[in-house]
Amino acid sequence: MSKTYDLILKNGTVVSPGGEERVDVAINGEKIVAIGKFDASQAGEVYDATGLHILPGVIDSQVHFREPGLEYKADLETEARSAALGGVTAVFEMPNTNPSTITPAALTDKLNRARGRMDVDHAFYAGATNDNPHLLAEMEQMQGCCGVKVFMGASTGDLLVKDDEGVEAVLRAIKRRAAFHSEDEYRLEERRSLAVPGDWQSHIVVRDVEAAVSSTRRLLRLARKTGKRIHVLHISTAEEMELLRDAKDVASVEVLPNHLTLAAPDCYERLKGFAQQNPPVREQRHQDALWRALNAGIVDVLATDHAPHTREEKERPYPASPSGMPGVQTFVPLMLTHVANGKLSLRRFVELTSAGPQRVFGIANKGRIAEGYDADFTVVDLKRKETITNEWAKAKCGWTPYDGMEATGWPVATIIRGQFVMRDGEITQKGGGKPVRFNETLEPAG
Numbered sequence: 001m002s003k004t005y006d007l008i009l010k011n012g013t014v015v016s017p018g019g020e021e022r023v024d025v026a027i028n029g030e031k032i033v034a035i036g037k038f039d040a041s042q043a044g045e046v047y048d049a050t051g052l053h054i055l056p057g058v059i060d061s062q063v064h065f066r067e068p069g070l071e072y073k074a075d076l077e078t079e080a081r082s083a084a085l086g087g088v089t090a091v092f093e094m095p096n097t098n099p100s101t102i103t104p105a106a107l108t109d110k111l112n113r114a115r116g117r118m119d120v121d122h123a124f125y126a127g128a129t130n131d132n133p134h135l136l137a138e139m140e141q142m143q144g145c146c147g148v149k150v151f152m153g154a155s156t157g158d159l160l161v162k163d164d165e166g167v168e169a170v171l172r173a174i175k176r177r178a179a180f181h182s183e184d185e186y187r188l189e190e191r192r193s194l195a196v197p198g199d200w201q202s203h204i205v206v207r208d209v210e211a212a213v214s215s216t217r218r219l220l221r222l223a224r225k226t227g228k229r230i231h232v233l234h235i236s237t238a239e240e241m242e243l244l245r246d247a248k249d250v251a252s253v254e255v256l257p258n259h260l261t262l263a264a265p266d267c268y269e270r271l272k273g274f275a276q277q278n279p280p281v282r283e284q285r286h287q288d289a290l291w292r293a294l295n296a297g298i299v300d301v302l303a304t305d306h307a308p309h310t311r312e313e314k315e316r317p318y319p320a321s322p323s324g325m326p327g328v329q330t331f332v333p334l335m336l337t338h339v340a341n342g343k344l345s346l347r348r349f350v351e352l353t354s355a356g357p358q359r360v361f362g363i364a365n366k367g368r369i370a371e372g373y374d375a376d377f378t379v380v381d382l383k384r385k386e387t388i389t390n391e392w393a394k395a396k397c398g399w400t401p402y403d404g405m406e407a408t409g410w411p412v413a414t415i416i417r418g419q420f421v422m423r424d425g426e427i428t429q430k431g432g433g434k435p436v437r438f439n440e441t442l443e444p445a446g
Contacts, residue, residue, distance in 0.1 A: 123144050233305070
């Protein structure tokens with residue numbers, strides 16, 4: 001008897017932004033072809049998901065995988081493997097590598113480096129500078145490009161567009177939604193002298209609330225002036241959320257697990273340089289405001305800003321220590337722990353990590369468990385308790401700020417386009433990731 005389906009995910013609870021349902025999912029090739037109740041005899045392979053929840057594949061739309069040029073910290077292969085082990089099915093990688101991704105050739109180079117080496121699906125940002133707006137229209141239309149990234153405040157690397165004229169030129173040059181690191185470089189320059197050597201708590205003095213708020217206020221004005229869509233990354237302040245609540249016509253909003261989980265001053269006392277990132281982890285009142293905004297629907301996307309550095313670099317005294325933390329592998333267990341603790345619903349987590357990125361970036365065929373979509377799934381055990389450790393974290397840097405934390409909720413399988421990439425904590429297929437496709441840049445047939 002011939003088999004109707006290649007794979008059936010059977011007896012699991014399928015989760016969507018609309019709810020949860022005990023239903024089977026049938027897959028042929030790379031696609032979901034049927035949802036319902038099926039007999040095991042109908043498939044070449046059956047995955048028994050009894051007691052498990054089947055989520056749309058988790059998309060991490062902000063990661064720094066450091067290749068080319070910084071492979072001693074991380075590379076496309078090691079960090080994509082870390083993503084797959086954590087239940088993440090697709091990543092969007094940032095342009096502040098060495099060289100920066102600011103030309104079509106540099107973007108093509110990244111796509112070529114990824115081929116056959118990245119375990120998860122992927123896309124790359126084009127980096128904006130004051131000198132390359134004439135290239136951005138071409139770059140944002142390239143296959144495998146998720147959009148343009150603009151640094152309004154200096155962070156890791158040398159990409160920076162700090163002036164309103166430069167930001168406006170970038171926005172006028174492009175058609176797709178642009179992503180922004182929104183901190184005011186002029187204010188940062190004025191405040192760098194306030195850094196106290198060896199005191200990481202002074203990081204939130206240097207990169208203060210006003211540096212973020214003034215930049216986001218400027219950015220919203222420029223978006224409206226040009227009639228362009230923007231995606232404001234890693235919001236860290238209560239005051240910005242008030243601005244963004246009234247700007248849903250032009251702006252989508254991202255929040256990081258780090259800002260939802262860590263708070264000053266405790267994190268700097270415990271972790272020192274290992275808690276340093278841009279924009280910084282701030283006091284509890286800001287974390288509380290981020291949670292309110294997340295559950296009020298102001299936040300569109302959760303992403304990690306996975307940004308590894310070596311232990312030796314992070315152990316340097318402030319301000320010589322670099323900003324950034326790894327996070328792609330801990331993304332799912334960390335947020336599921338918040339679900340277990342009642343901070344957000346499982347449906348909201350799904351919306352922020354699959355449906356949200358799909359809508360904001362216009363991802364083709366991903367972000368939903370529906371017939372015709374890519375068969376991407378993050379399978380989780382909501383009751384499983386595990387301790388996050390440096391040994392479990394497989395990013396090349398070898399550490400996580402959550403070492404020793406007990407998580408409730410754990411990824412047990414990562415399925416990408418119908419293929420098991422991770423199963424029970426082991427990588428089962430290497431290097432099969434493909435470029436993510438986008439509705440605004442679909443390749444012509446033929």
